[in-house]
Amino acid sequence: MSQSKCYHCHEVVAPGTSFSVIIDGHDRPMCCPGCEAVAQTIIHAGLSSYYQYRTEPGSSQRGLVPDELLSFSAYDLAEVQQEFVSTEDNASRVTLTLDGITCAACAWLIEHKISALPGIVRISVNTTTQRALILFKADDISMSQILQELSNIGYQAAPFTLEAEELKSQRQSKQFLLRLGLAGFATMQVMMFALALYSDFFTDLELEYRDYFRWVSLIFAAPVVCYSAAPFYFSAVRSLLAGRLNMDVSVSIAILGAYISSVVATINGTGEVYFESVTMFTFFLLLGRYLEQKALQTASVSASNLQKVVPLTARLVLADGYRDIAAKQLVVGDIIQVLPGDSIAADGVIRHGHSSCNESMLTGEQTPVLKIVGDTVFAGTINLDQTLEVTVSAIGQEQLVAKIISLQESASHTKPKIAETANRLAGIFSPIILSIAALTYIAWSFLSPTDAFWVTLSVLVATCPCALALATPTAVTCTTGQLTKLGIIIRRASVFETFPRLSHVVFDKTGTLTCGQLSLVSCQHAPNTDKSELLNLIANIEQGSLHPIAIACQSMFSQKIALEHITQHVGMGILCHYQGHEYRVGHYGFACASDAQSVPSMPAWYQKAPTQLLEQVVWLSCDGKPLACLVFNDKLRSDAAQTVKQLQELGIDVSIASGDQSKQVQALAQQLGIKQAHSGMLPQDKLALIHELQSQGAVVAMFGDGINDAPVLAAADLSVAMGSGSAIAKNSADTILLGDHLSRFVMALSLAKTTYRIIYQNLYWALGYNVLIIPLAVTGHVYPYIAALGMSFSSLIVVTNSLRLLRIRP
Structure with missing residues (x-):
């Protein structure tokens, strides 16, 4: 009889062992509780495809002790981490999906607790997508420790995968509908009795019949308070344990306070009961949360759609x-x-x-x-x-698609200054409301003691900073998805504040206004030299560069040459040593300078050809003596003229800042209708230009190819990197044009302005609603169930207003 093997680690299962896990519908044997726990964690995380596609068995987990089995140890396995962990800035990068986030206070709690752990480089939580982006040092902290710490503060987390996210969304929707349905059913039953009682239908009946209906209402309201409203309690407890008040604290106080006081009144047979208010505003709160959840799922769906295009x-x-x-x-x-x-x-x-x-x-x-x-x-x-x-x-x-998703995810986790301000306001809003509620109860206890309780309930329920916290992230998430469809990656959400203030755009020339795909037009060389050898030498010298000229020289490569002391001089050319001689490739003034002060005259073999608009000339020299002159041609981007014209029509000044020393920069500027053109600029010259424009009060956007322009891109108010090659990895750019379509920038400008406008609309609505509802609630003009309805729809209006961005076709 053959011995069975552990499905996880392939070790032999000892006779009499009963450890097993159901995987793909089959009961799979496990050799020990460690492998069983690890396999179960993998399945619960929605990563069952690991077993389908793995090429090697998993590590044996026999050495694990029971305490460690509870600490998400499966996520520390290298074969599991390859699904969701990447590397960024010499740190591990993971996106976690979180259960239990209800407002900005939850995000604040998670960020502050996790960032205090050793080994955490950075963490940011997006309340719209309910995900956390974490950079951590794997040598200092493990994935299981991060997940365990999140569990300790009341949040269940797992690495984000598309399959797990969809399963989680379905599970949450079902659970929400169950809570909502129960609250709705109970509300209808309790309201029937409440309507009759309030309408004096039972005035002629004996007192015990009235009390009987109160007891029936108590029973119907109990599951609503104990089950349907549970998410509010959990959120409130987490907030209090962290020493912070969120909006669910006031909601929980209102629900529990109203129910407990009604239970006491029912038992004693005296006083008012609020069972209908409890069930009704719980129902309305849950309805608002459910609709808000569905809307937020719509707002965050674009990244998931991008993942789905990769075949299985x-x-x-x-x-x-x-x-x-x-x-x-x-x-x-x-x-x-x-x-x-x-x-x-x-x-x-x-x-x-x-x-x-x-x-x-x-x-x-x-x-x-x-x-x-x-x-x-x-x-x-x-x-x-x-x-x-x-x-x-x-x-x-x-893969490029994974990098795009990663950049998109990073953008959704950055916060504009306006969002940080809104979050701070939301953070201090709950303590203020609790104070107002306490003062309201004291005042009404003197004015009308019978109304004090329900008026205070209305104050607690009506006011909610949730809409304030949702005002910015929902709009940013929607717009980020829209721009991704256009091939525009927003790396920092702060660009939405910069776009509307933009007053000056500076373009680099090669690779920006032009395609940057140079082709060799002609090659003149000194007598008694071999053209193919010279071209191969140039290709070898340029091999370590990412400049468009270096890329164009790749086709000239024929064999490897052992060069020494290769040095790149940014904006000028490349210097190296070969067989005891110094060779230079670059501008004439750099390549053919015999010393720092003089430049020799043009060689006798050089014959100047008619100059074309987008030609670039490159010289090769040996010990300062010209050996060859190469002429490359470039093409103007098809939408360059249109983009410049559209920017100027919007009242934005346009300039060219190019490292090209030829007169063609001026000619190109004249052709495009650009009045300010600067040629022969080194990176430090471009940087000085940006600072000069900023000192004059201009808000400057800089376009570069992401190769030599990193300092300039970093200095500009808004930086735009071109291309999906080297630019995709440039940390200095705020925005990346994947398709190199300049006209898309104008579309992004329009959409960003609309986004900024919608953010302010959301903030004005959230603040205006609270300014209006607080006096009405304090003065007793808002019933508790109306307050719940108003609070729920306040948040829903903010989310719905942001979703309008998904319907815009830039």
């Missing part, structure tokens, strides 16, 4: 044919076949075939892009015409 399977090319495998099983270097009409399963380089690809999910541009051998294709894009064979170059979190 790939067609792997083997020596003896093809085999369909899970895309998660691909490794770098695998070759996959992509049929016409299929989505590409991973980032890679075309090794065979040519076709057009639809990259609209990345760039927002519907026009197909022609791809040939050697071109890069991206996961989730669609192959349209011909069969392709692709060598996988990136998988998992290293």
Whole structure:
């Protein structure tokens, strides 16, 4: 009889062992309680695909002690972490989905508790998406410790995956509907008795009949108070334990206070009862929370949709044919076949075939892009015409689509100053309301003791800072998703405050106003030199650079040369040593200078050709003597002129700041209608220009290619990096144009202005509602159930107003 093996670690299961976990509908044997606990955690986290796609068995967990089994140890496994942990700034990066977040106070509590842990670099919580973005040092703190600490303060967390998020959303919706349905049913029953009592239908009946209906109302209200309203209590307790008051504290006091006083009145047979108010405002509060939850799910759905475009399977090319495998099983270097009409399963380089690809999910541009051998294709894009064979170059979190989602997630976790102000107001709002409620009860106890209690209830329920806290993050989340569809990544939410104030835009030339895809037009070289050898030498010298000229030189490479002391001089060129000589490639003044003070005259072999608008000239020299002159040509972006015109029509000044020393910068500026053009600028010169404009009161946006412009991009009020290559990794840019379409910036400008306007509308509404409702509630003009209805719809109006951004077509 063969011995069974542990489904998790593949070790032999000892006879008589009864540990098991249900995986994919089957009861799988486990060798020990450690493997059982780890496997159960993996399944509960929605990561069952780990067992389907793994290539090696998991680590044995026999050494775990019972206390450790309770601390989410499965998430410390490397094979599990590869699903959701990435690297950023030499730290581990994870997005957690959180249960139990109700308002900005919850986010504040989580951020302050977790950020105090050793090894935590940064944490930010988005109340709209109910996710936390955490950067941590894996050597100092483990995933299980982070999750355990969140559990200790009352929040259940798990790494965000699309499947787990959808399951969580379904589970929450069902639970919310159950609580809401129970509250609605109880409200109808209690209101029937309350209506009769308040209408004096029982005046002729004996007192015990009136008390009987009160007892029946008590019984119907009990499950509403004990079960339906439980989320408010949990939130209030977490807040109090953290030494902070949130809006659920006042709601909980109102519900429990009204119910307990009504129970006492029912038992004693004297006094007023408020069972109908308790059930009704609990129902309205839950209804508002449910509608708000559904609206917030709509606001945060764009990132999930982007994840769904990556196919689950790939067609792997083997020596003896093809085999369909899970895309998660691909490794770098695998070759996959992509049929016409299929989505590409991973980032890679075309090794065979040519076709057009639809990259609209990345760039927002519907026009197909022609791809040939050697071109890069991206996961989730669609192959349209011909069969392709692709060598996988990136998988998992290293793929472009994952980086876009990561940048989008980061943007949704940043907070504009206006949001921070709103959160501070919301934080001090609850203590103020509790104070007002206490003073209201004292005042009404003298004026009308019988009304003091319900008036105080109305004050507690009517006022809510939740709408104030939702005013900004919901609008930012909606707009971030809209801009992602256009191929525009917002990395910092502060841009929504900068866009409306923008007064000056500065463009770099090469790679920004122009396409940056240079092609060699001509090559003149000194007599008795070999053209192919010179071109190969230039290609070797430029090999370590990311400048567009260096990229254009790649096609000239024929063989490797052992160069020494390669030094890049930003904005001028590259210097190196080879066979005892100094070689320079760059501008004429840099490459052919015999010393720091003099520049030799043009060599006799050089024949100046007619100058084209977008030509760039590069010189090669040996010990200061010219060896070759290369002329490259570039193309103006198709929407450059349109973008400049639209910006000027909006009253925004436009300038060019280019490192190109030729007169073509002025000619290009004249062609585009730009009055201010600066040529021959080093990065420090561009930085000085930005500071000069800012000193004159201008709010400046800087466009750069993300290569040599990092200091300038960092200094500008708003920085825009071009391209999905090097720019995607630039930490200095606020905004990234993935498709390099300049006109999209004008669309983003319009949408950002609308977003800023909606944020202020939300804030005005939230503040205006509270300013209006507080005096009415204090003076007894608002019944408790009306107060609950008003509070719920106050938050709902803010969320709904933000959702209008999803309907805008920029």
